Amino acid sequence: MKSALNISQSETATATKKETSFLPILLGLLFAAGFAASTWYTFLSPELEKRTSYMLFLAELIGFAFAVVKTKSWKSFGVGLALYTVIAGFMGHVPRQDILNETIRNLYFHVPMWFGMIIMMFVSVIYSIKYLRKGELQHDNVANSFVETATIFGLLGLSTGMIWANYTWGHFFPAKEVKLKFAAIALLVYFAYLILRGALPDDIKKARISAIYNIFAFPAMITLLYILPRMFKDSLHPGAEGNPAFSDMDLDNTMRVVFYPAIIAWTLMGVWVASLKIRIRNVQIRLWD
Amino acid sequence: MELLRHIGLLLKKEFTLEWRQRNSLYSLLLYIGGTVFICYLSFALKTNKLGPITWNALFWIIFLFVAISAMTKSFALEKKERNFYYYYITSPEAIILSKIIYNIILMVVLAGLTVGGFTMVMQIEILDPEIFLLNLLLGAMGFASTLTLVSGIAAKAEHQGTLMAVLSLPIVIPMLLVLIKVSNHAIDGLSRGLIEGELITLGALNVIVVAVSYILFPYLWKS
Incomplete structure (x- = not known):
């Protein structure tokens, strides 16, 4: 890779x-x-x-x-x-389930988005650490491109989830669903990252400070997506609060x-998009400097 | 030992600075007083009584914004030339740790004032005050340590007022939600065993944030 x-x-x-x-x-x-x-x-x-x-x-x-x-x-x-x-x-x-019916097929699109997002965020954190250690702008480029792609994946995961929720739980944004809210907040963290990049004029400063923020934001995202939902327990998702998990009966x-x-496929698609972004930026740098 | 000595000296400097430029401290006090008074007026509390959930949510929102406005200035007040001076005489670790400790002390004082003002104007019966205060202490520490690094990041950018709010709000929200949950439990006086895990999580979050700040701040300081 x-x-x-x-x-x-x-x-x-x-x-x-x-x-x-x-x-x-x-x-x-x-x-x-x-x-x-x-x-x-x-x-x-x-x-x-x-x-x-x-x-x-x-x-x-x-x-x-x-x-x-x-x-x-x-x-x-x-x-x-x-x-x-x-x-x-x-x-x-697909197995026949009472409320799910055919919407169970969304599993192939909704869940891999989150897997892909987490994997790409992790890659971007690794490249942010690399940037802080070595100071090569290429590493910052990689980290930034992966964050941007992962944010798009997050948005897709959220929207597929909302559509799914509308058909199975009866509402686009159910009040008794913490995972949805926390995922939205986790996306806000990364929107803030993108705004921060826009607010910094100097390239090296931008790279350094956004790398620091990216590393700082990653634990916050992990807390939001993996620790807090277990704590609040107000979730309609399978596998939470005594709801049957997919692996038990459905999957x-x-x-x-x-x-x-599907997980591998969408992650590879994301990596491809990110690598295209990296190459576009490299061309821009070479053309403008 | 060298680090501890530096932290001590820097802490002393922070207190002296704060005391010499008292207007920023006074403006914070006015901020707390003003918002509490506005809440008192807008809820028409002479005739109404707030429910515990509303009280709790209002309290934490106000405390969050007090924290953000208090922490914004923690890096903004220092002049650039002075930062160069610190760069030569001490290590970035000492600076971030002294800032965090100072901000924790400041936040604990502000938390005391906010909760004092709140209970004075809007009476509420807190059934488990020990847990409530412990939670408040953890919250003050968490806000202080998280927002210190974020204000350091925001200070490097151009319009830092808005940037500070944009950067810090999403990062603080996880902590805030746990704090609100625990403090709801404490107000209702429910069993302490139910929220043990939450308190441990808050402590762990504080430790993680301080550790991450300690590792990352030297890179921020270099630029």
């Missing part, structure tokens, strides 16, 4: 090679689309549903292993998994084969 994030002089040299590597990705996409279409008929017979879920998973695995070996790129792996998540997520077998194996790849 480091080689993908470190944009050096060799970037221009490898640019031509990168461009050609899109063809296998397209091939992978075609492969996935074709397979999805061919399995569409099997889905029409309900008793085969579970078996086809597994079949879809296996075939996708082979197809994308093929694509990855061909392109030698984690990006095609990410695209493949994301595509698989969308196709299998909407078409695969059967047919969901697992989509859910775990």
Whole structure:
């Protein structure tokens, strides 16, 4: 991953090679689309549903292993998994639950957003620490790009959660749901980070101070998302306050084969977005200085 | 030992500075008095009585804003030239620790004044005063140590008044929510065993914040 994030002089040299590597990705996409279409008929017979879920998973695995070996790129792996998540997520077998019904499919999109956000925040904290130790502006660039992408992920997680809440709990922002409130506050912390960056004119000062704030904010976010919800207990989320957790009754194996790849897929998508941001900024720096 | 001696000297300097520029202290006192009086008038307390939950929420919101306005000036008052002087004679660790200790003392005094003013104007019966005061003490310490580093960050930027509020509010909210919960328990006089975990969390948060400030402040100080 480091080689993908470190944009050096060799970037221009490898640019031509990168461009050609899109063809296998397209091939992978075609492969996935074709397979999805061919399995569409099997889905029409309900008793085969579970078996086809597994079949879809296996075939996708082979197809994308093929694509990855061909392109030698984690990006095609990410695209493949994301595509698989969308196709299998909407078409695969899910358990029938009373209130949840079909909304249970939101699990593949809502939960991985938070996983991805936490992972990217963690990466950005590591790069902030690196910046404070070594003082290279590139590290600040990485940290900032990851925070920005993670904030977008947080917003997506919040909005998917709100839509889900509207259909299952009857309200976009239920009063008896602390996790939602704390997640919103955690996002405020990172909006404050973005405002702080805007308020500092000098580049080096901006890098140093926002790195300090980023490290300071991370424990606050962990407290908000993991410690306080356990303490307040006013939660409608599964797994809280005696509510059944997904892993207990809902998350059967047919969901697992989509859910775990979904986490990897959306995290890789986030890393890709962040790496694009990093490269755009590097180009800007080179053009303007 | 060198560190302790420096902290002692810097603390002495803080007290002398505060005493020489008393107007900032007086303005804080006026702030507390003014807000308490406004609450008294706007709730029409001659005829009404506030419920414990409203009282509690009002108290903590006012205390939070007292804390923010008290901490904003902790780095803003010093002149740039003087900061250079400190840079040569002492270590950043001594400076941040002395600032935190001084701010804790200031916040404890202000907390006492706020709760005194509040109970004087809006009578309320606190059934478990020990826990309430312990919680208040932890809250004052937590606010002081969190906001000291944030005010150091905000002092580096241009319009620091708004920035201070924007940066500190979300970071303080987790602590504030636990404080409000514990103090609700204390006012209602519920069993102490129920909030043991919360008190421990508050203490742990304080320790984490001080440790993080201690590690991060040298980098802030260098710029």
